[in-house]
Amino acid sequence: xxxxxxxxxxxxxxxxxxxxxxxxxxxxxxxxxxxxxxxxxxxxxxxxxxxxxxxxxxxxxxxxxxxxxxxxxxxxxxxxxxxxxxxxxxxxxxxxxxxxxxxxxxxxxxxxxxxxxxxxxxxxxxxxxxxxxxxxxxxxxxxxxxxxxxxxxxxxxxxxxxxxxxxxxxxxxxxxxxxxxxxxxxxxxxxxxxxxxxxxxxxxxxxxxxxxxxxxxxxxxxxxxxxxxxxxxxxxxxxxxxxxxxxxxxxxxxxxxxxxxxxxxxxxxxxxxxxxxxxxxxxxxxxxxxxxxxxxxxxxxxxxxxxxxxxxxxxxxxxxxxxxxxxxxx
Amino acid sequence: xxxxxxxxxxxxxxxxxxxxxxxxxxxxxxxxxxxxxxxxxxxxxxxxxxxxxxxxxxxxxxxxxxxxxxxxxxxxxxxxxxxxxxxxxxxxxxxxxxxxxxxxxxxxxxxxxxxxxxxxxxxxxxxxxxxxxxxxxxxxxxxxxxxxxxxxxxxxxxxxxxxxxxxxxxxxxxxxxxxxxxxxxxxxxxxxxxxxxxxxxxxxxxxxxxxxxxxxxxxxxxxxxxxxxxxxxxxxxxxxxxxxxxxxxxxxxxxxxxxxxxxxxxxxxxxxxxxxxxxxxxxxxxxxxxxxxxxxxxxxxxxxxxxxxxxxxxxxxxxxxxxxxxxxxx
Numbered sequence: 001x002x003x004x005x006x007x008x009x010x011x012x013x014x015x016x017x018x019x020x021x022x023x024x025x026x027x028x029x030x031x032x033x034x035x036x037x038x039x040x041x042x043x044x045x046x047x048x049x050x051x052x053x054x055x056x057x058x059x060x061x062x063x064x065x066x067x068x069x070x071x072x073x074x075x076x077x078x079x080x081x082x083x084x085x086x087x088x089x090x091x092x093x094x095x096x097x098x099x100x101x102x103x104x105x106x107x108x109x110x111x112x113x114x115x116x117x118x119x120x121x122x123x124x125x126x127x128x129x130x131x132x133x134x135x136x137x138x139x140x141x142x143x144x145x146x147x148x149x150x151x152x153x154x155x156x157x158x159x160x161x162x163x164x165x166x167x168x169x170x171x172x173x174x175x176x177x178x179x180x181x182x183x184x185x186x187x188x189x190x191x192x193x194x195x196x197x198x199x200x201x202x203x204x205x206x207x208x209x210x211x212x213x214x215x216x217x218x219x220x221x222x223x224x225x226x227x228x229x230x231x232x233x234x235x236x237x238x239x240x241x242x243x244x245x246x247x248x249x250x251x252x253x254x255x256x257x258x259x260x261x262x263x264x265x266x267x268x269x270x271x272x273x274x275x276x277x278x279x280x281x282x283x284x285x286x287x288x289x290x291x292x293x294x295x296x297x298x299x300x301x302x303x304x305x306x307x308x309x310x311x312x313x314x315x316x317x318x319x320x321x322x323x324x325x326x327x328x329x330x
Numbered sequence: 331x332x333x334x335x336x337x338x339x340x341x342x343x344x345x346x347x348x349x350x351x352x353x354x355x356x357x358x359x360x361x362x363x364x365x366x367x368x369x370x371x372x373x374x375x376x377x378x379x380x381x382x383x384x385x386x387x388x389x390x391x392x393x394x395x396x397x398x399x400x401x402x403x404x405x406x407x408x409x410x411x412x413x414x415x416x417x418x419x420x421x422x423x424x425x426x427x428x429x430x431x432x433x434x435x436x437x438x439x440x441x442x443x444x445x446x447x448x449x450x451x452x453x454x455x456x457x458x459x460x461x462x463x464x465x466x467x468x469x470x471x472x473x474x475x476x477x478x479x480x481x482x483x484x485x486x487x488x489x490x491x492x493x494x495x496x497x498x499x500x501x502x503x504x505x506x507x508x509x510x511x512x513x514x515x516x517x518x519x520x521x522x523x524x525x526x527x528x529x530x531x532x533x534x535x536x537x538x539x540x541x542x543x544x545x546x547x548x549x550x551x552x553x554x555x556x557x558x559x560x561x562x563x564x565x566x567x568x569x570x571x572x573x574x575x576x577x578x579x580x581x582x583x584x585x586x587x588x589x590x591x592x593x594x595x596x597x598x599x600x601x602x603x604x605x606x607x608x609x610x611x612x613x614x615x616x617x618x619x620x621x622x623x624x625x626x627x628x629x630x631x632x633x634x635x636x637x638x639x640x641x642x643x644x645x646x647x648x649x650x651x652x653x654x655x656x657x658x659x660x
Contacts, residue, residue, distance in 0.1 A: 023371075025478065028564050030405040030548050031375035031469075033476040036366040041353075045361035046452045046466060048419040053456050075360040089378040089419075089464040122376045123464075126383050129457070134419040134464035136376060139361075146363040148355065218360050234358050 006098050008124055015105035021085050021118035032120040034085070034138070043081035043139040043146055047071045051093070051130025056174070061100045062107030063198050064131065069111050071221065072137035073202035074273040078219040080147040080211030081139030083204060085120045089134040091127030115204055141211060150234035151216030152278035158239055158302040159214075159284060161203050161275045161291055163249040164224050168269020169262060170197030183258040189251035196249075200273035206298075209290035210275065213283040220272040227276055228302075229310040235278070238307025243267065243314030245301040256318075263318035278304055336428050338454055345435035351415050351448035362450040364415070364468070373411035373469040373476055377401045381423070381460025386504070391430045392437030393528050394461065399441050401551065402467035403532035404603040408549040410477040410541030411469030413534055415450045419464040421457030445534055471541060480564035481546030482608035488569055488632040489544075489614060491533050491605045491621055493579040494554050498599020499592065500527030513588040519581035526579075530603035536628075539620035540605065543613040550602040557606055558632075559640040565608070568637025573597065573644030575631040586648075593648035608634055 006014070017027050024032035036042060049068045051057050059067075069086060076083050088108075092101075112118055120138070141147075152158075170193035173179050180190040202219075210217055216235055220227045224246065232239045248256065248266065256263045275298075279287060284300050291298035312319055336344070347357050354362035366372060379398045381387050389397075399416060406413050418438075422431075442448055450468070471477075482488075500523035503509050510520040532549075540547055546565055550557045554576065562569040578586065578596065586593045609617060614630050621628035642649055 025480070029409075029479045031373045031409045031411070031476070033371040033373050033409075033471070035371050035473065038368060041363040041365050042372070043361045043363050044417060044450050044468075046417040046419050046464075048421065048453045048455045048464060050421065050455050050457065052458055079359075079361045079363075081361070087374060087376040087466050089376050091378065091380065091462070120374050123378045125378045125380050127380065127459070127462075128382055129459035132421070132457075132462070134376075134378060134453075136417050136466040138374075141363070143365065146361070149359045150355070230358075 011101060011124060015101055016119060019105065019108055019112060019119040021120050024120050027121060034120060037140065039143050040140045041143050041146060043076055043079050043141055044136065045072055045075040046136045047075065048132060048134040050132045057130055059198065061104040065104040065107035065133065066111045066199060068133035068135050069108065070200040070202045071273065072135045073115055073204055074200060074219040076137055076139035077203045077207050077210065078147065078217045078275050079139065079141065080145060080207050080214065081141045082207050083115055083117045083137060083139045085117050085138055087120050087136045088122035090122065090124045091132035092124060093127050093130050145211055147210055147214050147217040149216060149218045149231055152231055152235035152237050152239065152304045153215055154237055154304055154306045156215055156278040156304040157281050157284050157300045158228070158241055158304060159277045159279060159287060159298050159300050160224070160247065161206060161296050161298045163247045163252060164272055164274060165252050165266020165269060166193050166196035166249050167271035168265050169252055169255050170194045171269065171271065172265060183255050185254055189254050192249065192251040197271060200271065202273060203275050203296055205294040206275065206291055206296060209287050210277060213287040214277040214279045216278040218276055220274050220276050222270045223268040224272065224276065225268050225310060225312060231276060232308065232310045236308065238305045239302060239310045240305065241302030241312055243312050243316055243319060245299060247297065247299045260316060261318045263316050267312065341431060341454060345431055346449060349435065349438055349442060349449040351450050354450050357451060364450060367470065369473050370470040371473050371476060373406055373409050373471055374466065375402055375405040376466045377405065378462060378464040380462045387460055389528065391434040395434040395437035395463065396441050396529060398463035398465050399438065400530040400532045401603065402465045403445055403534055404530060404549040406467055406469035407533045407537050407540065408477065408547045408605050409469065409471065410475060410537050410544065411471045412537050413445055413447045413467060413469045415448050415468050417450050417466045418452035420452065420454050421462035422454060423457050423460050475541055477540055477544050477547040479546060479548045479561055482561055482565035482567050482569065482634045483545055484567055484634055484636045486545055486608040486634040487611050487614050487630045488558070488571055488634060489607045489609060489617060489628050489630050490554070490577065491536060491626050491628045493577045493582060494602055494604060495582050495596020495599060496523050496526035496579050497601035498595050499582055499585050500524045501599065501601065502595060513585050515584055519584050522579065522581040527601060530601065532603060533605050533626055535624040536605065536621055536626060539617050540607060543617040544607040544609045546608040548606055550604050550606050552600045553598040554602065554606065555598050555640060555642060561606060562638065562640045566638065568635045569632060569640045570635065571632030571642055573642050573646055573649060575629060577627065577629045590646060591648045593646050597642065
């Protein structure tokens with residue numbers, strides 16, 4: 001069905017009203033209300049994704065919608081916050097189709113069910129360039145309980161969830177269709193990495209464990225080494241990680257084995273949406289157990305000490321690409 | 331100073347960190363926290379403005395920033411909500427200058443002071459087309475106290491704040507540089523109308539009075555008649571207004587006197603950002619007194635009855651332009 005055949009009101013009624021929270025009144029009002037639970041702080045975050053900048057213009061709209069939502073839910077998970085809901089400003093390009101907008105709605109609906117959230121409102125505007133999605137996500141923590149980026153303390157260990165570098169390698173494969181063959185990757189490994197780029201897996205299942213155990217935390221969106229540099233700067237500490245302890249997926253390991261310099265891509269590339277956490281060493285076992293129980297996994301990869309930088313130890317040729325094994329983000 | 335000479339981190343530190351709420355931690359974290367006051371509901375709204383769609387590409391960035399904020403604050407005022415803060419996703423076009431971004435920050439800072447709000451976070455992205463601002467605004471009402479669009483009841487009166495149609499006439503003047511001369515408008519009247527289009531005046535000063543007196547409410551953003559049609563539909567009532575009672579500014583009155591058909595522009599054009607409220611007749615005097623005390627003014631312009639449409643009474647040639655005096659929005 002052609003784009004011009006659906007107006008804003010029909011769009012809202014068809015696609016978005018079924019996604020609305022109770023307080024959003026079927027999206028027929030100017031605003032929504034939300035009644036916070038006593039003894040909780042709200043956690044607020046806002047990330048926008050833009051066609052041609054944060055995703056490819058030919059990515060399917062259900063995946064784009066889920067990515068927009070998930071990059072925000074990833075921030076909440078890193079803060080130890082349980083997600084509640086979100087608002088969405090949608091910039092629609094000329095010539096969009098009803099099939100595309102239905103796919104977008106289906107992607108949001110699927111993720112709302114997965115993450116237990118609902119829609120608190122938003123806006124639909126014309127976008128002169130391509131599709132844009134600006135999401136504001138709302139979560140809850142116990143009063144005073146938001147885990148901060150600047151909370152790492154000397155003596156803590158550094159823990160990451162899941163596996164690192166998959167999305168950056170997936171992006172490299174997406175940008176260079178011949179790369180998978182040159183690396184000798186299996187189809188399964190190639191598809192795994194491509195999918196990890198397309199669709200983040202926010203670690204909301206670990207929000208309670210983050211709140212219980214982490215002293216500091218952030219999600220890894222701009223690359224592990226650079227993001228740890230931000231954590232070190234925000235915390236006023238030094239962070240040193242061991243390249244050999246950074247967990248790689250089988251697929252990423254296969255790529256790095258084939259071309260050792262891709263380790264630098266894995267350690268510095270963006271879009272992991274895993275969690276980087278600091279915690280007292282005594283808390284690590286319990287957090288790792290929670291991560292294993294959730295089927296996500298986690299690993300201790302380094303330590304926090306007094307000082308003011310982030311560095312990577314290891315005997316890998318790729319580490320030279322980071323500048324003598326150390327990467328300064330600032 | 332050229333655009334490329336300022337990076338994202340410098341931009342945040344220079345322009346946005348000084349605007350941050352306490353809970354936003356200097357914008358050095360992934361998220362902000364907000365501790366709701368006991369016994370309050372939050373009111374959430376999100377409106378985006380896009381260059382070339384909601385404002386002119388050559389509008390000054392301080393005015394654009396204030397407009398983006400104010401269209402959201404207008405929604406909160408209509409809900410009877412006291413504003414608390416906002417999040418901002420900023421889409422920056424190639425080639426922006428540091429002077430422009432400083433102007434944007436200055437506009438936000440001025441309005442934060444005016445409206446008693448602060449910044450709870452956001453995002454800065456590249457925008458392939460022009461400047462975009464996606465704002466999520468947060469306000470507070472007493473628990474259960476959000477004034478709803480669907481709250482109008484048969485027997486209520488309809489009240490509007492301020493004056494109607496100024497912004498639509500200002501837009502007409504902006505689009506047709508010769509119009510002011512053809513209408514014989516004074517420079518002061520022309521400038522007044524242009525400014526009313528450029529810069530909305532959200533009626534947050536009346537939020538408490540709205541909460542105390544209104545049964546239903548919305549802000550007038552898409553034109554008085556159309557928006558009252560939405561209120562009638564959401565409330566399941568009929569709304570009839572009297573064209574002669576709709577308050578016009580001196581400047582708008584001068585324009586309509588010169589060309590009576592411009593009354594249709596005033597009654598149906600957008601961007602008023604005044605409030606349209608329903609309330610029991612017994613409450614109207616107190617609300618009007620509050621609006622006068624705030625220097626905003628308000629007027630009773632019509633009535634609510636059982637039925638299901640919005641109509642305009644009056645003996646004006648322009649009303650024929652609305653379709654036999656009645657304008658159906660749906």
